Amino acid sequence: MKILIVDDEPLILKGLVKIVEEVAPSGSDICSAFNAPEALETMKRFMPEVTITDIHMPEKNGFELIREARLEGICERFIILTGYDEFDYVRQALRSGVVDYLLKPLDRKEIAALLSRVNEELPAASDSEYSRHAERLLAYLQMNYMRDLSLDHLADRMGLHPNYISSLFKKETGDTLVNYLNALRIREAQKLLKTQPHSTVCAISRQVGFDTKHYFAKVFKKYTGTTPGAYRENQD
Numbered sequence: 001m002k003i004l005i006v007d008d009e010p011l012i013l014k015g016l017v018k019i020v021e022e023v024a025p026s027g028s029d030i031c032s033a034f035n036a037p038e039a040l041e042t043m044k045r046f047m048p049e050v051t052i053t054d055i056h057m058p059e060k061n062g063f064e065l066i067r068e069a070r071l072e073g074i075c076e077r078f079i080i081l082t083g084y085d086e087f088d089y090v091r092q093a094l095r096s097g098v099v100d101y102l103l104k105p106l107d108r109k110e111i112a113a114l115l116s117r118v119n120e121e122l123p124a125a126s127d128s129e130y131s132r133h134a135e136r137l138l139a140y141l142q143m144n145y146m147r148d149l150s151l152d153h154l155a156d157r158m159g160l161h162p163n164y165i166s167s168l169f170k171k172e173t174g175d176t177l178v179n180y181l182n183a184l185r186i187r188e189a190q191k192l193l194k195t196q197p198h199s200t201v202c203a204i205s206r207q208v209g210f211d212t213k214h215y216f217a218k219v220f221k222k223y224t225g226t227t228p229g230a231y232r233e234n235q236d
Contacts, residue, residue, distance in 0.1 A: 001025055001119045002167075004048035004075070005032045006039045006065065008057040016052070016081070016106060023112035025119040036060035036068075043074040047170045049163045050077040050099065050118050052111075066096050073151045073169075073177040076162040077118060081106065122161060133160060134172040145184045146209040151177060185209050186223040189216070193232045201228045 003024060007013040017032050024030065031046050033039035035057050043051070051069070055062040062080060069075040080093045083104040093101045100114055137158060141149070154177070155162040169177050185208040192204045199207075205216030205228075220228050 001028045001050070001115070001122060002046060002048040003028055003030045003115070004039060004042060004046060004051040004053075005030065006034075006036070006051060006053040006057070006062070007032075007081070008035050008054065010034070012054075012104075019106055019108060020052070020111065020115070023108055024115050028115075028119075036062070036065040039065055040068055040072070040074070043069055044072075044176060047167050048075050049122055049167065050079060050115070051075050052079045052081055055080060055082040063092060063096055066098070070151075071178075073166055076151065076166065079111075079114065122163060130168065130171075133158065133164075134168055137165065137168065138172070141181060141184060145181060145188065146207060148209070149181060181209075182219050183223055186220055189220060189228065190224070190231065193228060194235050197232070201232075204228070 001024065003020060005013065005016050005020060007016060013032055013034065017030060020028075021030055031042055031048065033042045036053075037059060039051070039053070051065075053062045053065055057065075060068075062078075062082075066078050069078075078096070078098045080096075080098050080101045081104060082101075099118060102110060102114070137154065140154070140157065151162045151165060154160075155165055158165065160168075166177065169175070169180065173180050175183075189204055189208045192199065192207060193201075196204065201217070202213040205213050208216075210216035210219070217227055220226075220231070224231060226234075
């Protein structure tokens with residue numbers, strides 16, 4: 001199991017890593033980060049099954065980290081860790097859909113039991129199963145890229161856990177779901193801009209799965225270096 005630990009206090013982070021290393025399920029891979037921006041970058045390459053994060057951090061707090069990580073599809077399971085035993089934090093943690101809420105100092109037995117539970121909930125798969133799941137997932141995206149797709153939707157459709165899909169996707173494509181899906185949509189948009197000269201850019205953006213023309217143009221320029229209109233003009 002891949003575990004990411006996030007805390008902005010170096011000594012506390014070092015202590016947390018030591019405890020988790022001692023109590024985590026056998027074979028666990030543990031990584032750490034000092035703040036939310038560093039954690040988000042780490043997630044993109046590490047793809048943790050669960051992230052243990054402090055709430056109070058500079059720049060971005062733990063809840064902002066959770067929202068961004070889920071939006072990017074780079075981690076779905078979180079354990080909130082804080083020294084503040086206040087109901088508002090508990091309530092916000094529950095609303096964020098975290099696995100659990102733990103108070104500092106960390107109770108070794110409590111975190112051991114929690115990590116064991118998380119590990120048991122993660123699906124195990126052989127290499128052949130892994131390849132089959134990857135083929136199904138990529139085929140589904142190819143046929144349904146124009147729909148409103150999310151990690152939860154794919155998990156429900158494939159009958160797999162969201163964390164497993166994230167890990168599978170990263171291993172198979174070297175990219176996150178969001179980046180892969182956007183790149184796929186932009187490739188299809190390029191084809192339509194060439195073959196449907198009378199369709200508006202707005203209409204094409206909807207055909208490939210973007211809600212607004214503005215966001216479509218922004219993503220299109222990110223992946224192609226030009227705007228949809230300029231791209232179409234250059235095809236003449």
